[in-house]
Amino acid sequence: MDQEYERRLLRQINHQNLPEGQLTKSGGATCSPLSVKSGDRFIPTRAGSNWSINFHYANENCQSPNQNHRSKDAGSDTGKDTVAYAALLRNELLGAGIESVPDPHTDDCRHTVLSQDTHSLFRYTVHTKRVPFDSGNEVSPYSLSPLSNKSHKLLRSPRKPARKISKIPFKVLDAPELQDDFYLNLVDWSAGNLLSVGLGACVYLWSACTSQVTRLCDLSVDGDSVTSVCWNERGSLVAVGTHKGYVQIWDAAGGRKLTSLEGHSARVGALAWNGEQLSSGSRDRVILQRDVRTPPSAERRLQGHRQEVCGLKWSPDHQHLASGGNDNKLLVWNSSSLLPLQQYSDHLAAVKAIAWSPHQHGLLVSGGGTADRCLRFWNTLTGQALQSTDTGSQVCNLAWSKHANELVSTHGYSQNQILVWKYPSLNQVAKLTGHSYRVLYLAVSPDGEAIVTGAGDETLRFWNVFSKTRCTKESKSVLNLFTRIR
Numbered sequence: 001m002d003q004e005y006e007r008r009l010l011r012q013i014n015h016q017n018l019p020e021g022q023l024t025k026s027g028g029a030t031c032s033p034l035s036v037k038s039g040d041r042f043i044p045t046r047a048g049s050n051w052s053i054n055f056h057y058a059n060e061n062c063q064s065p066n067q068n069h070r071s072k073d074a075g076s077d078t079g080k081d082t083v084a085y086a087a088l089l090r091n092e093l094l095g096a097g098i099e100s101v102p103d104p105h106t107d108d109c110r111h112t113v114l115s116q117d118t119h120s121l122f123r124y125t126v127h128t129k130r131v132p133f134d135s136g137n138e139v140s141p142y143s144l145s146p147l148s149n150k151s152h153k154l155l156r157s158p159r160k161p162a163r164k165i166s167k168i169p170f171k172v173l174d175a176p177e178l179q180d181d182f183y184l185n186l187v188d189w190s191a192g193n194l195l196s197v198g199l200g201a202c203v204y205l206w207s208a209c210t211s212q213v214t215r216l217c218d219l220s221v222d223g224d225s226v227t228s229v230c231w232n233e234r235g236s237l238v239a240v241g242t243h244k245g246y247v248q249i250w251d252a253a254g255g256r257k258l259t260s261l262e263g264h265s266a267r268v269g270a271l272a273w274n275g276e277q278l279s280s281g282s283r284d285r286v287i288l289q290r291d292v293r294t295p296p297s298a299e300r301r302l303q304g305h306r307q308e309v310c311g312l313k314w315s316p317d318h319q320h321l322a323s324g325g326n327d328n329k330l331l332v333w334n335s336s337s338l339l340p341l342q343q344y345s346d347h348l349a350a351v352k353a354i355a356w357s358p359h360q361h362g363l364l365v366s367g368g369g370t371a372d373r374c375l376r377f378w379n380t381l382t383g384q385a386l387q388s389t390d391t392g393s394q395v396c397n398l399a400w401s402k403h404a405n406e407l408v409s410t411h412g413y414s415q416n417q418i419l420v421w422k423y424p425s426l427n428q429v430a431k432l433t434g435h436s437y438r439v440l441y442l443a444v445s446p447d448g449e450a451i452v453t454g455a456g457d458e459t460l461r462f463w464n465v466f467s468k469t470r471c472t473k474e475s476k477s478v479l480n481l482f483t484r485i486r
Contacts (some may be wrong), residue, residue, distance in 0.1 A: 084154070091151045099150055100157040165420065165430040169461035170450075172434075173206075175199060180437055180456025182352060182369070182396065182412070183269045183283075183310040183326070185228045187441035187454045192235035194252060195443070195452060197460065198226030203240055205252065216240075216250055217257065230271035232278075235446075237292075239278055241268030247280050249292055263288050263299060272312035272321065274335070279321060281309030287323055287333075304331050304340045311354040315362075320380060322364055324351030330366050332380050342383050348372040355398040357423075359405050367395025370413050375421075389426050391419065396440045401466040402448030408465055410453055412438030418453060420465055434461055 083101060090096040145152070177200035178186065186198035193208040201220035206213055219225060219242060228241035237258070240248045245264035250257050266283035273279075279289045287302035287309055304323070311324030320341070321333045328347045331340040349369030357363035362381035368374050373393055377386040394412035401407065405423045416439055418432040441454035444466075454460050 087154055088147075088151055091148060091154060097150050099153040101154065101159060163429075165432075166464055167430075167432060169432075169434060169463050171462040173460040173462075175454060175458050175460045178441075178454055178456065178458050178460075180440065182350070182394075182438070182440060183308055185230070185270055185441070186226065187443050187452060187460070188229050188231050188238075189443040189445055189452060190231035190235035190238070190252070191233065191446050192252070193446055194231075194235065195460075196229045196231065196238050196252075197454070198229050198240070201225045203229060203238070203250075214255065216252065216255060217248070227267045227269050228271045230273060230278075232273040233275070239271045239273070239280075241271055241280060243267045245282060245284070247271070247278065247288075247290075249278075259292065261288075261290060263290075266308075269308065269310050270312040270323075272314050274314040274318050274321070279312055279314070281312045281323060281325075283308040285309065285325070287312070287321075289321075300338065302333055302338060302340075304333075304343070305329060307350075310350060310352040311366075313354045313356055315356045315364075315380075316358050317361070322354050322356065322366075322380075324354050324366060326350040328368070328372075330354070330364075330378075332364070342380060344376075344378060344385070346376055346385060346388070347374070349394075353395045353398040353409065355400050355407065357400050357405075357407075358402060359400070365398055365400075365407065367391070367398055367409060370394040375409060375426075377424075387424070387426070393417065394438065396438060397442035399442055399444050399451065402444070403466060406466065408442070408451060410439035410442045412440065416455070418451075418463065418465075430465070432463060432465075435459065 087096070087098045087101060091098055147155075175197060178197070179200075184198075187195070189195050195206040195208070196216070197204050197206070201224065202218045203216040203226055204213060205216050216238065217240065222244075224246070225243045226240060227243050228239075230239045230241075231237070231252075232239070236252060238250050238252050240250060242248065245262070245266055245268060247261040247264070247268055248257055249259045249261070261278075261280075264280065264282040264284055264286065268280050268282045270281035271278065276293050277289055277291050279287055281287050285303065285305050285307060287305075289300040289302065291298060302321075302323075305325035305327050306329075307326035309323055309325050311322075313322050314320070315322070319335060321335075323331045323333065325331075328345065328349060328351060330344040330347065330351050332342040332344075333340050344366070347366065347368040349372035351366050351368060353367030355365050357365070362379055363386075364378045364380050366376050366378070368376075370393075373391050373395065374388050375391055375395060375398075376388040378384070379386055391409065391411060393415040395409055396412050397410045399408050406429060407421050407423060409419050409421065411417050411419065416433070416435050416437060418439060420429040420432075421427070422429055435453065435455040435457055437456035439453050439455050443452050445451065449464065449466050450462055451465050452460055452462050
């Protein structure tokens with residue numbers, strides 16, 4: 001045997017027989033590759049593995065609203081099937097114990113969090129405790145299914161039917177001379193189911209009860225035109241703002257003008273009722289508040305905007321007025337002060353779209369024009385900005401659902417679309433297209449189930465957006481409520 005090889009072999013045997021403490025004390029032994037003990041197998045440790053990340057479950061089901069807009073269709077059965085399948089895998093592989101299918105659009109993703117310390121993927125356990133089959137909670141011991149009891153409960157859990165929103169309007173009406181002007185408000189729907197629309201110098205009324213179309217007024221004899229319309233809460237009076245700065249009050253049932261209010265020196269593009277009080281916003285940058293039961297001289301002048309006032313909305317509790325202007329400002333006033341209580345300057349374009357939430361006290365949403373394109377939510381009780389989202393196009397109008405915590409927004413440049421949002425997740429429930437011009441006008445039906453939109457393409461389109469589940473016969477009967485006019 002070679003002497004050099006025999007010397008190396010003896011040195012290796014001596015190192016292996018040394019105690020472990022002596023090996024660590026000797027610098028040469030620690031650094032020598034001969035001191036490393038190696039086995040014939042590699043057994044990895046999985047104590048620190050994060051199986052939620054490995055399965056990409058968190059990225060698939062807990063995405064933020066801005067990460068993937070294409071996966072936000074609430075009416076998609078595929079999305080719910082994917083969630084159910086993922087929950088089934090988590091039960092079988094991770095022992096998650098999920099017994100019901102989670103809502104894919106819920107704001108709470110806590111059900112996806114597993115206790116990694118108490119569950120191991122490769123742990124083998126033997127269940128010695130048997131539960132009688134007649135308990136109703138366990139799978140039969142003779143069942144051939146490989147799924148666990150929790151997974152069987154998951155598959156038997158009731159599935160909430162997906163709400164499907166039609167992508168096409170159920171009715172389209174011609175609206176000749178409907179102006180393509182961002183700063184006007186020419187469509188409103190009354191509590192008496194009458195739709196008022198300003199077309200050029202005239203105001204027309206559509207009755208959903210009798211399918212009758214009437215012309216309420218014609219301002220062409222005075223060389224004037226309609227710039228805004230607004231119903232009072234009872235649906236008996238309609239206010240009409242004009243290009244010359246007048247505000248006319250009309251009795252819809254009698255078809256007669258009750259009064260004509262002066263005070264503005266430019267067109268009146270925004271109107272809002274608060275009981276018997278009427279607020280009007282004008283291009284002269286002034287907001288006038290007047291009680292229709294008192295003489296016209298009893299008025300309050302609110303001056304806070306530096307450019308045209310194009311949006312006005314009273315809160316549901318009748319205590320606060322929100323106003324938006326072409327100066328990119330959103331102001332909040334109360335019913336007694338002459339100065340704004342709050343001023344929000346985050347928008348980068350004109351603020352026309354304003355809506356108060358009927359579900360949360362003090363919650364206000366506003367939308368900006370072409371240079372801004374954002375929906376911004378405000379807590380007017382604390383003056384705090386809550387959240388915002390970029391819609392991708394000019395925000396023209398906003399309205400909340402009366403039944404659910406959802407809202408609809410209409411848009412102009414460049415998509416000309418209608419978006420339905422879920423709040424507070426801001427998931428897009430539906431995207432509706434059909435108008436070829438900016439969707440400037442929006443009104444909600446008195447039952448809160450349908451909306452009407454108007455655009456510069458001189459059409460009015462009716463959509464079942466917030467509608468509840470109803471039979472086909474009822475849907476067809478709605479089609480005959482409105483008549484097409486020329």
